[in-house]
Amino acid sequence: MKVAVLIPCYNEEITIGKVIDDFKRVMPEADIYVYDNNSKDKTSEIALEHGAIVKKEYRQGKGNVVRSMFRDIDADYYIMVDGDDTYPAEFAHKLLDPLIREEADMTIGDRLSNGTYYNENKRNFHDFGNNMVRWLINKLFKSNIKDIMTGYRGFNREFVKAMPVLSARFEIETEMSIHALDKKFLIKEVAIDYRDRPEGSESKLNTFSDGFKVLKTIFMLFKDYKPLLFFNIWTVFFLVVGLLVGVPVLVEFADTRYITKVPSAILAVGLVLLSMNTFACGVILDTVVKQQRFNYELYLNDLRDKYKK
Structure with missing residues (x-):
């Protein structure tokens, strides 16, 4: 030893x-x-x-x-x-x-x-x-x-x-x-x-x-x-902010059938789209990390066999 x-x-x-x-x-x-x-x-x-x-x-x-x-x-x-x-x-x-x-x-x-x-x-x-x-x-x-x-x-x-x-x-x-x-x-x-x-x-x-x-x-x-959890946190953040910005726009449209808060509407749509993209990144990267963990386990098995010999 x-x-x-x-x-x-x-x-x-x-x-x-x-x-x-x-x-x-x-x-x-x-x-x-x-x-x-x-x-x-x-x-x-x-x-x-x-x-x-x-x-x-x-x-x-x-x-x-x-x-x-x-x-x-x-x-x-x-x-x-x-x-x-x-x-x-x-x-x-x-x-x-x-x-x-x-x-x-x-x-x-x-x-x-x-x-x-x-x-x-x-x-x-x-x-x-x-x-x-x-x-x-x-x-x-x-x-x-x-x-x-x-x-x-x-x-x-x-x-x-x-x-x-x-x-x-x-x-x-x-x-x-x-x-x-x-x-x-x-x-x-x-x-x-x-x-x-x-x-x-x-x-x-x-x-x-x-x-x-x-x-x-x-x-x-x-x-x-932990990319899925990491990006889900940002997903929720962007979605909540997007809804906070967008709800007044939706309320105005429901009442008047017209939108005067155009910048808020654009910002809300952008934040919701960013939220969707962030979620997609998390799902993709989580799949990559799971594959990496699979390969790492195989590497550990090879390492154990190497040192046993």
Whole structure:
């Protein structure tokens, strides 16, 4: 059984040595990979000194790092953790065990259930953003995931090799969660402790700009994964507005047999036609997505057969 610990890094010289040592202590059998994403400090040098396998990713952004990790590294099981020492290595086996027992394809390190995240995290807007993203995804995909944005996760080989990473930056956690939900991968959450960054270590997240990117990702993935529901919402919106604009025109015509509100009539007809077109787009794209899901299942079957051999 081959286990790989994946650590994406950008300017983590203060913490990376401890993170590597902690995982070597609790998982001595694992290969530890540090992917340096154009760090301007001594992250790579320190990682090498502590015995990690160091690789470079020159395209900036965590999503780009994860894409390269998933493509390059071959293992049976993977543990992904940030290099900022906020996630204790002692929980790695709790993330790994459900994968080995085939109870999960992806395990999620849930920072929120133990309450340590709210005690340790000093960025209140992050709490608000996490809660909003969690609510949106759970509503859209009828799930009950407690921690969508955590960077501490475990994967089996099938999930890693079948995960199409499209996001470039910190939206990657959201993308992985939605992909797993849509493709019916087994997900299991494991309650973990969380600790804030040590003094001198700075977060790379920008609450507002990165939060906007995450919301944009949810919006786009909602359109891609559930087009019928997405376009039906717009269908109802255009239809309701069209009726609101058009009803006075119809009332006037019923009373006088004449239309004086010509602009309103044109707008109402345009909105109703737009509503019909939007509904047709949703039906067509829903058919395309169902065919894509069918092909994806066949791809997973081929992937399983490949690794069994």
